[in-house]
Amino acid sequence: MSFLEYAPAPESTAILDLKPEYGLFIGNEFVPGSGESFVTISPATEKPIARIANGDAADVDRAVAAARRAYDKTWSRMSGRDRGKYLFRIARLVQERARELAVAESLDNGKPIKESRDVDVPLVAAWFFYYAGWADKLDHAGLGANPRSLGVAAQVIPWNFPLLMLAWKIAPALAAGNTVVLKPAETTSLTALLFAEIVQQADLPAGVVNIVTGAGETGRLLVNHPDVNKVAFTGSTAVGREIARSTAGTGKKLTLELGGKAANIVFDDAPIDQAIEGIVNGIFFNQGHVCCAGSRLLVQESIHDDVVDRLKSRLETLRVGDPLDKNTDVGAINSAEQLARIRELSEIGEAEGAERWSPACDLPENGFWFAPTIFTNVSTSHRIAREEIFGPVLSVLSFRTPAEAIAKANNTPYGLSAGIWSDKGSRILAVADKLRAGVIWANTFNRFDPASPFGGYKESGYGREGGRQGLAAYLKGGLK
Amino acid sequence: MSNHVTVPKTYKLFVNGAFPRSESGRVYEVTTPKGEFLANAAQASRKDARDAVVAARAAVSGWSGATAYNRGQVLYRVAEVLEGRRAQFEDEIVRLQGVSASAARDQVDEAIDRWVWYAGWADKYAQVAGNANPVSGPYFNLSVPEPTGVVAIVAPQDSALVGLVSALAPALVSGNTVVVIASEAFPLSAITLAEVLATSDLPKGVVNVLTGSPAEIAPWLASHADVNALDLVGAGALEWIDLEIAAAETLKRVLPPEDGPDAAAPALGRITAFTETKTVWHTKSLI
Numbered sequence: 001m002s003f004l005e006y007a008p009a010p011e012s013t014a015i016l017d018l019k020p021e022y023g024l025f026i027g028n029e030f031v032p033g034s035g036e037s038f039v040t041i042s043p044a045t046e047k048p049i050a051r052i053a054n055g056d057a058a059d060v061d062r063a064v065a066a067a068r069r070a071y072d073k074t075w076s077r078m079s080g081r082d083r084g085k086y087l088f089r090i091a092r093l094v095q096e097r098a099r100e101l102a103v104a105e106s107l108d109n110g111k112p113i114k115e116s117r118d119v120d121v122p123l124v125a126a127w128f129f130y131y132a133g134w135a136d137k138l139d140h141a142g143l144g145a146n147p148r149s150l151g152v153a154a155q156v157i158p159w160n161f162p163l164l165m166l167a168w169k170i171a172p173a174l175a176a177g178n179t180v181v182l183k184p185a186e187t188t189s190l191t192a193l194l195f196a197e198i199v200q201q202a203d204l205p206a207g208v209v210n211i212v213t214g215a216g217e218t219g220r221l222l223v224n225h226p227d228v229n230k231v232a233f234t235g236s237t238a239v240g241r242e243i244a245r246s247t248a249g250t251g252k253k254l255t256l257e258l259g260g261k262a263a264n265i266v267f268d269d270a271p272i273d274q275a276i277e278g279i280v281n282g283i284f285f286n287q288g289h290v291c292c293a294g295s296r297l298l299v300q301e302s303i304h305d306d307v308v309d310r311l312k313s314r315l316e317t318l319r320v321g322d323p324l325d326k327n328t329d330v331g332a333i334n335s336a337e338q339l340a341r342i343r344e345l346s347e348i349g350e351a352e353g354a355e356r357w358s359p360a361c362d363l364p365e366n367g368f369w370f371a372p373t374i375f376t377n378v379s380t381s382h383r384i385a386r387e388e389i390f391g392p393v394l395s396v397l398s399f400r401t402p403a404e405a406i407a408k409a410n411n412t413p414y415g416l417s418a419g420i421w422s423d424k425g426s427r428i429l430a431v432a433d434k435l436r437a438g439v440i441w442a443n444t445f446n447r448f449d450p451a452s453p454f455g456g457y458k459e460s461g462y463g464r465e466g467g468r469q470g471l472a473a474y475l476k477g478g479l480k
Numbered sequence: 481m482s483n484h485v486t487v488p489k490t491y492k493l494f495v496n497g498a499f500p501r502s503e504s505g506r507v508y509e510v511t512t513p514k515g516e517f518l519a520n521a522a523q524a525s526r527k528d529a530r531d532a533v534v535a536a537r538a539a540v541s542g543w544s545g546a547t548a549y550n551r552g553q554v555l556y557r558v559a560e561v562l563e564g565r566r567a568q569f570e571d572e573i574v575r576l577q578g579v580s581a582s583a584a585r586d587q588v589d590e591a592i593d594r595w596v597w598y599a600g601w602a603d604k605y606a607q608v609a610g611n612a613n614p615v616s617g618p619y620f621n622l623s624v625p626e627p628t629g630v631v632a633i634v635a636p637q638d639s640a641l642v643g644l645v646s647a648l649a650p651a652l653v654s655g656n657t658v659v660v661i662a663s664e665a666f667p668l669s670a671i672t673l674a675e676v677l678a679t680s681d682l683p684k685g686v687v688n689v690l691t692g693s694p695a696e697i698a699p700w701l702a703s704h705a706d707v708n709a710l711d712l713v714g715a716g717a718l719e720w721i722d723l724e725i726a727a728a729e730t731l732k733r734v735l736p737p738e739d740g741p742d743a744a745a746p747a748l749g750r751i752t753a754f755t756e757t758k759t760v761w762h763t764k765s766l767i
Contacts, residue, residue, distance in 0.1 A: 126616070142609065237731070244728035249721030256731065413730070415756075425762075432760045442762040449615035453623050457756045458708070459731045464757050467613055467623060 006319070009326045011113045015100045021051040022189070024059055024213060025196035027066040028206040034059050035214060040189060043110035044323050044332040044367040052189045055212035060181070060221040063210040067152040067179040068227055070207030075179050076149055078205075080136030087132030087174060089202040094125040094167075097198065101191055105163055106323040108190040110332030110368070111286050113324050123448055124167040127466075130450035131171035134471050138176065142468055147477035149177030150253055151229030156219040158235045159185035159334050160289040160390075164448075166192055168465045169232050170209060171450075176474035178230060181210045183222050187335050189213040220246075228252060230474060234291070237388075237414070237459050255463030255473045257291065257455055259388040260416030262437065263409035264294030264445065267402075268303045270421035274443065276310050279394070282419060282445035284318065284330055284372050288392040289338070291460075292417035294445050296385055297396045298405050304398045308376055315372050316359045330392060333368040342370050342391030349375050349384035354395070380411055388414070402427065406434045415457030419445045438464070491521045491667065493528060493691060494674030496535035497684025503527050508692065510668060513578035521667045524690040529659065529700045532688035536630045536657040537706050539685030544627045544655030551655060552602035558680040559595040565676060566592070569669060573640045576666045591645040594746050598649035601751055605653060609752050618764040625755035627655035628733055629708035632701035634694050636714040636743050640666035644673065646744035647713050648687065650751045659688045659707070661698060663714065667691035694718055702726040709733040709754045713744045 021037065023030040033053025040049050055063070075083070094101065101124070102117040111120070139145050153173045157165035162184055173180050184192040192211050199209045212218060216239075223231045223243050233243050234257040247254055264282050266275050282294025299307045323331035333339040350356050354375040363369040370391055378385050378395040385395045399405040409418055418437040420428050428442045438456045441447060448454065453464040463473045491510075492499040501507075506523035522528075543551070562569070566588045573584035610624040631651045636643025644662060651658050662670030674689045690697055695718050702710055702723040710727045712720050716737035727734050735753055738744060 241728050241731065244731060245725045248724035248728060248734075251736070258731070428762065432758075438756060438758060440758065440760045442760060444619065444761055444763050447615070447617065447619065447761050449613065449617070449621070451613045452615050452621055452761070453613070453757050453759050455757070457628070457758075461731060462733055467759075468611060469623065469757050 006327045008322070010322055011103055011106070011324045011326060013103055013107060013324070015103055016107070018050055018104075022193045022213070023053045024055055024063065025193065025199070025209070025211040026059075026063045027210070028200055028204065030196070033213070038186070040108060040187065042107050042367070043187075043334050044364070046366050049108060049190060052213045055183070055214040055218045057221050059212055060218065060225055063181045063212045064152055064225050064227050066207035067181050067210050070205055071151055071179040074205040075208050076177050080138060080177070083174065083177065084132045084135030086202060086204055087128050087135060087171060090198060091125050091128035091132060093198045093201055094121065094128060097194070098122070098125070101163060101194060103324065104194055105191050106331065109159065109162055109188050110323050110334050112328040112331045113326055114328070115286060120161055120164045123450070124163050127167040127171045127450045131175040131471070135175040138471070138475065141471045141475060143472055143475055143477040147475040150474060150476055151178060152227060153178045153180045153230040153232060153474065154222045154225060154228040155180055155182040155232045156223060156235065157182065157184055159188040160286060160291070162188035163191040163195065165234055166195055168234075172465070172470050173230070173232070173474045174208065176471055178474050179208045181212060181222060183212050183214060183219045186215040223247065231255070232473070233257070240461055253473070253476070255465070256461030257463070257465060258459065258461040260291045260293070260414045260456065260460050261296060261386065261388055261412045262292055262294050262417040262419065263296045263298050264419035265298045265405045265409060265421065265431065266300060266303070266307060267420075267422040267424070267427065268300040269423045271423060271443070272303070272307065272310065275421040276307070276314050278419065278421065278443070278445045279311060280314055280318070283394045284392050285446050287330055287333055287370070289334060289390055290446065292439060292446065294419050295389060295393070295395060297394055298408055299396060299398050300405075301398045301400050308374070308396060311374065312357065312359070315374070318359065318372055320361050320369065320371060321364060330372060333370050333391065336368055338390065339368040339370060342389055342393060345384055345387060345389045346373060346393055349378070349382060349395070352382045352384070354378045354382055354384060380408060386412065402431060406431060410436045413459040416460035417441070488519065491519050491671045491691070493522045493524055494671065494678070494687070494689040495528065495532045496688065497678060499674070502692070503531070510576070512575055518575055519668060521671070521691045523692040524697055526697070526700045528690055529697050530704070532659040532690060533630060533701070533704050533706050535685035535688055536659050539657045539683055540627075540629055542683050543657055543686045546655070548603035548606070551653065552599050554681050555599035555602060555649065555652060556596065558676060558682065559592050559599060561676045561680045562592050562595060562673070565672070568672060569641055572668050572672060576640050576668055587639065587642045591642045594642070594645055595649050597746055598653050598751070601653050601748070605748060605751050608748065609755065610757070613759070615761070618766070620762040620764055621759065623757050623759040625654065625752060626758050628754045628756050629656060630706060631656045631658050631709045631711060631754050632704070632707045633658055633660040633711040634698050634713065634715040634718070635660050635662050635670070637663045637665065637694070637717065639663065640669035641673065643714065643744060644670055646746065647711055651711065651754050652686065653751045654755050656709070656754050657686045659690065659701060661694045661701070662689055662691045664692070664694055698723055699726060702732075703729060705730050707732060711735045712737050
């Protein structure tokens with residue numbers, strides 16, 4: 001065994017007590033779905049995990065009706081203090097079942113266990129804990145006295161952070177007094193269904209949280225349901241656009257958290273070792289399946305070669321493989337479909353003249369895998385510099401002056417996040433002012449916190465999740 | 481009795497700090513409610529709308545980059561100049577809307593007071609809408625609202641001045657620039673307001689006023705890729721859902737139509753509706 005090789009250290013799946021088949025979660029009970037059920041697989045092995053119900057129009061109707069009843073009869077009438085206590089219960093139950101949830105998430109999604117264990121699940125608990133405390137303090141949310149809840153919230157979430165996105169959606173909605181119908185992504189329903197068990201354990205009033213699994217069509221039915229008052233969507237800009245069109249004129253309040261193509265700007269005075277770690281975390285965290293990933297690296301010309309060299313030697317040490325192994329840095333790509341898209345855009349990158357590089361790594365035979373990849377000699381017009389790849393692929397560009405860095409960073413229809421690396425505080429603040437992005441990380445990247453608002457400018461969507469602003473997205477009283 | 485032969489004003493558009501005619505050469509008749517001829521107003525075209533967006537985009541960097549104190553002073557200056565020209569506004573409103581002199585006076589009073597109210601928000605709204613975030617880790621973390629960019633407005637159609645002011649002023653407070661389609665029936669006060677703006681130290685292009693048919697012009701603004709937000713406050717009589725659908729193509733921020741005397745009532749929310757919350761994380765060193 002050579003340096004940096006480790007014996008396998010897989011997390012045991014024995015902690016899981018999964019059912020062979022899951023129904024929809026409506027009115028605090030699991031009920032069969034009307035559509036044809038489908039199998040959720042582990043993207044690391046392609047082995048089936050469980051059968052998942054497929055919600056059709058009648059199921060969506062039932063779920064929305066359950067949410068409406070719960071809203072009218074219990075949740076909107078309950079004191080904020082009591083609502084908060086239910087959310088605290090959920091936070092505690094998530095903490096108690098943290099290991100189980102982390103294993104299930106890595107199994108179903110393909111992300112490394114060290115991320116689901118140390119990032120996703122702790123943040124889920126933190127999110128419920130944070131918003132639990134807001135439930136009886138809504139007068140201070142910034143909307144004036146006595147802000148009102150909206151009603152039934154339709155929430156559609158992506159597959160990259162399945163349980164965390166659920167928490168981002170459900171915690172503020174419930175704290176504000178809304179009831180929800182949530183649709184997880186087709187490939188990652190498992191932890192949402194385990195969360196449904198937690199809802200039962202917490203003894204939430206029936207119908208406050210409803211989970212309808214299914215594919216895109218189920219989500220479409222949900223957001224277009226006439227008895228829904230709020231729509232919150234995280235996913236692609238293309239689907240976000242479609243939702244913005246279909247909810248136009250309906251009065252449904254809309255929050256959209258969409259795509260990104262974040263610039264990660266490294267100035268010549270940056271702390272280089274720290275920056276290398278930040279660049280790696282920025283694009284290879286969660287296999288790059290991150291809407292705010294630092295997918296465009298902008299390096300000041302004078303240090304370009306040094307940064308690229310160090311980056312390459314750092315990538316040589318990344319361990320790609322079994323998501324359940326505690327030593328894994330980069331897990332499996334979530335689906336065959338996503339893998340095909342990453343491959344396609346990478347091939348286009350080569351065809352357009354960029355230089356492709358990956359470290360030597362043995363990828364498992366089964367499952368969906370893509371080696372960490374760097375493209376150098378990328379120009380701003382290349383598709384790999386413009387389109388969201390949503391995979392472990394970094395495009396490296398260079399710049400000479402801060403003004404050029406800002407112009408290149410802002411040269412995108414997206415505006416979700418950005419990174420700045422420099423030792424000079426005044427430069428960081430000046431550049432941060434000029435970047436058109438909703439979240440800016442200075443000398444760090446991909447940090448998330450329930451107290452910190454997250455969301456984009458321009459075609460990365462609108463509305464914020466997290467913090468006081470994230471609460472306001474579920475309240476009215478608004479224009480005061 | 482004076483034998484002075486009056487010199488009527490030619491009402492033109494206000495784009496990029498200048499008062500051009502419509503490139504289309506078109507005008508339309510503006511009349512009193514009884515149908516008496518008052519003036520010809522420019523009937524803006526698609527190209528005028530696009531020119532206005534170009535001017536507004538070019539003005540974003542300077543206006544949003546000005547200090548909040550400076551924006552507040554310029555906006556307050558607008559109220560001062562508006563006050564000084566109140567007689568002209570009152571006279572126009574009486575003729576345009578067919579209301580009494582006292583009703584016109586009330587409308588001008590309200591317009592001035594609203595403008596002053598918004599001017600005072602310029603260096604305060606970020607303190608109210610932004611905040612420090614106590615994150616779990618060694619980070620300095622601050623959320624601050626910023627202007628969204630270019631805002632297209634369909635002004636309230638049922639008033640000559642106060643509706644326009646109520647939609648325009650809040651969009652400017654944070655540093656957005658504006659292309660506004662004036663009331664079709666009452667466009668003259670809008671152009672007179674543009675004369676006020678042109679002489680109040682407001683940089684060129686920050687406000688661009690189009691007169692003409694909102695039904696004709698609004699779709700071009702709603703679908704324009706370089707417009708960031710759309711205020712449909714005065715679009716209730718248009719096919720406004722289609723406008724909102726067009727705006728979805730580039731994920732514009734949209735405010736819906738409002739009706740009645742309370743339309744676009746003064747509110748902090750009208751300022752924050754066209755802002756973006758930017759959150760900056762910065763590491764703290766270990767000491």
